[in-house]
Amino acid sequence: MTNILMFILVFFIWCTLDFYFGRKFHLKKVLKRHYPIRHGKWLLFTDGGDLFKNLFKDISNAKYHVHILFYIVKNDHVSLEFLDLLKKKAKEGVTVRLLLDRIGSYRISRKIIHSLKKSGIHVSFCNKPKFPFLFYSLNYRNHRKITVIDGTIGYFGGFNIGREYLGQDPYLGYWQDYHLKLVGDGVQDLQTEFLWDWKRATGEDLLKKKIYFPELSKGALPMRFLPTDGAHLKEFLVHLLNNAKTEILIGTPYFIPGKEILQVLVAALKRGVRVTILVPYKADHVLVREAAFPYFRQLLKAGGRIYRYTNGFYHGKIILIDNEYCDFGTANFDKRSLFINDELNCIIRDPIFIKKIRRELVNDILLRSEQLTLAEYKKRPFWHRGKEIVSSLISDLL
Known part of the structure; x- marks a missing residue:
């Protein structure tokens, strides 16, 4: 019994120190990013079925590149339909980059990842657990949800990809959430945020590639994006x-x-x-x-x-x-x-x-x-x- 209590105490002390110093190390690297006021056109979704119908259609119509970041993509029929669509677009010659949170999307197996890469999709995971601050890195997650299609259409909000977001979880029932579709000059900031996270995850710097930042018209919705990385x-x-x-x-x-x-x-x-x-x-x-x-x-x-x-x-x-x-x-x-x-x-x-x-x-x-x-x-x-x-x-x- 004494040994068990000692183990628990040591484990608790280790977790506390790991988290404390891990956060201090993290905060030293945080870069506060500022975006100007943009103006775009918007469409608000409060139902997962309506969102996925529109999102999948816009991805299907992509001609050049699709950039997607989700906190959660699961291994269920909704997620597999989504991933199959991305495979189809990649095989058509569209550049597809898929960025997922390593903990949030833990259900994505190596077999699925291999099939995605084999189809031509660029796949990476952000915020992978790593030493020396293992406990902190397990808790540090990318919770952003961003989709940018051909640099002209953007989606972001609270929905992830999975059957529960269609209200198909028997316990949770109907899922009430909000997601925005944007068209207009605000999309460039969504693109920048995706490419920023992509660079951190892969080391590939695409932030100055003009191909991903087409000229965009202004809409009626004034907006200003506020990215935060565990600070501010x-x-x-x-x-x-x-x-x-x-x-x-x-x-x-x-x-x-x-x-x-x-x-x-x-x-x-x-x-x-x-x-x-x-x-x-x-x-x-x-x-x-x-x-x-x-x-x-x-x-x-x-x-x-x-x-x-x-x-x-x-x-x-x-x-x-x-x-x-x-x-x-x-x-x-x-x-x-x-x-x-x-x-x-x-x-x-x-x-x-x-x-x-x-x-x-x-x-x-x-x-x-x-x-x-x-x-x-x-x-x-x-x-x-x-x-x-x-x-x-x-x-x-x-």
Whole structure:
């Protein structure tokens, strides 16, 4: 028994030191990237079936090059259909680059990778676990989802590739998420982000190749991309939330904001700002639901409103401020997105887009969710409170 306890203690100390020094090493290499305000045309998807239909069609029509980055591609019928399409395009002579997160897409076998490469697809994995900071690198993930077709059409948002995103997971049910299709000069920044990650993963520098950056016209949607590599997102959110005057509306699958951002939300409530949080009722990962409850308590006491989506699983990542600013992208409202993951968000101020996305959020809240009141919060069972304690101890990694 003593030996087991000693092993656990040594393992815990090793993980702590590995993570601490791994993050310090990582932060020294982070390059903060700035993009200007762009203007594009947009199409919003909230249903996986509609998204995949459009995405697969645009890939099918590609003539020159297709660049794709996903956090998750699985080994199921939806993923295999997607990969078969990429093989077909590569065999037609279209340059196809596929970049996947090594941990998120762990189900992609060596056999599948071999078949992809054999068909002519350039395949690579980003953020591979490696020494000397093995534990940290296991947790450092590329959570961005980017598709760029012929340098003129871009997709990004919260959906990955798999059957659950079509609502075919028997436990999670319908999958509510958001994804954007973009046409216009904003696509060049999506292309840059993909090629930046491709360079980091493969060493191949294509950022100055003009063939991947055709001349693009401007659209009506003003946008500015905000890439974060496990740094700088917290400062941006603090600034955004501190400037709210009337309303903060947050949709997120995981609500683990940390003390500083929680204090910003409580301060907003105290100055009269309405704060509404939409999260899923179900959880797709162990302990993530329980990790949110300590934060819920303080928000509910301060007058915040918490809603839990009951029509399946809610995976959207939206922050709306005063009906003027929309933060749209891949980052969850949790510590992992704030301090570990590579993420890509987009700041949108277009009134038409904000009206549409707000309508989606409000409908999800009023028609497909139930409100968590302070009285109900206090009634949660003892075993749930025990899981909250455990989840709080490891919330940085959830």
